[in-house]
Amino acid sequence: MNKQRPVYLDLQQIQFPATAIASILHRVSGVILFVSIAVLLWLLATSLGSAQGFATVSEIMNSLIAKFVVWGILTALAYHFCGGIRHLLMDMGHFEGSMESGNNSARAAMAITVILSVIAGIWLW
Template sequence: MGKTVKKQRPVNLDLQTIQFPVTAIASILHRVSGVIMFIAIGILLWILGLSLSSAEGYIQATAIMDSFIVKFIMWGILTALAYHAIGGIRHMLMDFGYLDETLAVGKLSANVTFVITIVLSILAGVLVW
């Protein structure tokens, strides 16, 4: 019979005191944007199918797209798509050796990804509205 050893480790459960590095935030957001896009595929295919079903379906799809909440959702989907695409390009540049895999380059490329996404998000907002 083996003895169990209880490890005394410090546990920090106060989530307000935990600060993630920018590289971790970029990684988490990349995963979140992928999930958003996966869910968005169903919404986008439904609207596309409705618009292509008939002339009346097209009118219904147009009416749906005129709603503020739907425009806001479309803006969110486009923003998630932009972030995921830019983050994917960032990862490919690292994988192919065009960007060094150092902490400094990781931080800089994550910040550049955020800035490019903000610009593309603003452009998506102009496109949607």
């Protein structure tokens, strides 16, 4: 039983196609959104609890770190949305003709996310 398995696998030598990167990022953005729901619900509950709670949340949201976190959440939301639309289009039979069309749709979703991320950053700051 002689298996030709790699002994040392250098992950920096492997080049993933854009479709694989898009799939991984879609899952990561989903996890980020799931975790961020707890933070956003806490902020909402605190701000609606009392005038003091609203002032506290207002002060928190004026900090640079909070704006960066919210920008990250908005970027994850934008990517998850674009990736979800891409998956829905693929379910309808689009972008399945060749690997090139799948790579192009993945690159388009990433490019649209970059644009939406920049817009979110401008809106926040």
